[in-house]
Amino acid sequence: MVASLKRDSPYNSGLMAKITFLGAAGTVTGSKYLVEAGGKRLLVDCGLFEGSKALRQRNWEALPIPPSSIDWVLLTHAHIDHTGYLPRLVAAGFAGPIYATPATHELCMLLLRDSAHLQEEDALYASKKGYSTHTPPLPLYTVAEAETTLTRFREIPRADAFTISPQFSVRPHDAGHILGSSWLELTITENGKQIRVVFSGDLGRYDQPILKDPEAPSRADYLLCESTYGDRDHPAGSVPDELAGVINQTAKRGGAVVIPSFAVGRTQTLMYYLRKLEQQQRIPRLPVYVDSPMAINVTDLYERHTEDHDLEFTRDEQGGKGDPLNVHEVHMTRTVEESKQINDVVSPCIIISASGMISGGRVLHHLARRLPDSRSTVMLVGYQAQGSGGRALQEGAKFLRIHGQEVPVRAQVVEIAQLSAHAGKSELLRWLSGFQAPPRQTFLIHGEPVALNALRDAVTSQFHWPVTIPAYQQTFDLNP
Ligand SMILES: [Zn+2]
Known part of the structure; x- marks a missing residue:
């Protein structure tokens, strides 16, 4: 050659x-x-x-x-x-x-x-x-x-x-x-x-x-x-314990938990834990909005590609208790119209939306709506690269620039690093x-x-x- x-x-x-x-x-x-x-x-x-x-x-x-x-x-x-x-x-x-x-x-x-x-x-x-x-x-x-x-x-x-x-x-x-x-x-x-x-x-x-x-x-x-x-190393704490703590506190304040989440992997892991916590009655049954058409499609792939599943998940799937990646009240929002309607939800809820580093996607609209609300919580669940919106929040930014606007950060910002x-x-x-x-x-x-x-x-x-x-x-x- x-x-x-x-x-x-x-x-x-x-x-x-x-x-x-x-x-x-x-x-x-x-x-x-x-x-x-x-x-x-x-x-x-x-x-x-x-x-x-x-x-x-x-x-x-x-x-x-x-x-x-x-x-x-x-x-x-x-x-x-x-x-x-x-x-x-x-x-x-x-x-x-x-x-x-x-x-x-x-x-x-x-x-x-x-x-x-x-x-x-x-x-x-x-x-x-x-x-x-x-x-x-x-x-x-x-x-x-x-x-x-x-x-x-x-x-x-x-x-x-x-x-x-x-x-x-x-x-x-x-x-x-x-x-x-x-x-x-x-x-x-x-x-x-x-x-x-x-x-x-x-x-x-x-x-x-x-x-x-x-x-x-x-x-x-x-x-x-x-x-x-x-x-x-990632902190040693238990993910379900921390999730339950944050969700219960935010629900008590009457706020929303916004989770900028990677559509691939993190969303499915979160759904898995949320379902377990609901089953164990450790969190209230809140509406969960999975506001990412991609996350919805990816969840389907996660369920289909059984060759990657570990034994515990295989047992959960075959245990006859329903879909291990689904909570009691889940709204899979595909259209932009449905996504915008989540802005009108005033009672406690959980919003999972991409992108995970707050560098684009629908989560920007949710953050523009929820960041100024001190009752709400933004939960970071993954690696935040230098220069990303997520890194700015992690470092305590008082404002976040979203679509050319300075949005004040009054919501609580928490990080569940174990979910990495x-x-x-x-x-x-x-x-x-x-x-x-x-x-x-x-x-x-x-x-x-x-x-x-x-x-x-x-x-x-x-x-x-x-x-x-x-x-x-x-x-x-x-x-x-
Ligand atoms: Zn990767």
Whole structure:
């Protein structure tokens, strides 16, 4: 494949296998890892940068290599910070297949369409209000571009090895992070020699409802490990106890509990706990509004993809007590009209709506309505990236800018950090302890600098492995 080596790239200067960090290097979002071997290019994950304006700006910049020179994309899981750049990649010339597990594929059908829809809505809104930096405001990609991208998906087996090409084969393992999420064992074959690279993807937590635990790894020549919570553990408190406390207090004040929630995973976990608490009569039977058409569709996927369910959830499903993801009075609101009507609800209620980091979506309208109300509560239930609305609330902002307006924050803001879908520091170390021999090099990625440095210190002191924190766009040789 000599022709492919002529591609104009500084990254492809020889036959040696290489990896280049095109995202989630020194930061959490934008996951993109370019693996090159035998003149072929495989991109592992293709995420959107999210959070601060400077990071989001990168989504508009051209990749340092032509997208048409990439042969395949392989996904760890469906989250937008791992897949949301795909429509842009395809629009810019990527012509190959996109490989994903069946559940990840189905989730991407929902998430990429939604992402494109949000991009279009935001551009439209910005042009109406005249506060965009682009004139006229453009979406990063359109729904039509997302549709084209979805035609490129090819499903790979949930747990078996899959051969991509003579150079690359992959085996996905349960990562326990969201439905379909996998850590990937990539085998590169070059000059008759094999190099095993493990991509942690995003790792989930142990002993959580619904999904299986992260599967233990055993060996890798090179390891890429996420570091989102590399500097801390989640609080040890019980999620049901804390949920019950917040819901009971807010209901007593006559307020609403607004939960900006990730439609994938968090919403289903919340519904699971709310149902348990209702059954145990630990909370009043309040109306629960799941105000996110996507969350509703995702819940359906969670119920259908039984291959990802852990034993406890399987027992709940088969126990004959009804749907374990449904509360007594649930309103699944799909239309914008129904969503707006929730603003008229004056009695205590629970509103679950996306986006989880308060960076867009319907939750903005609920926050504009409820944040100024001191009886209400905003419950943060996940990671809040730097520069996001959620991070501002976490840090005690007195005002939140929503659709160009300064909205006063009078509602109580609470955080239930235990609901995180990400492994905490000790859980990352627990997963890493599965390796039976030290990887030749461990690259720490997908973390903010404080978390990356803390995890590096922990890995070097506990395991004595060589650890590197790669910089954005840095390239490394991979030796057999
Ligand atoms: Zn994720």
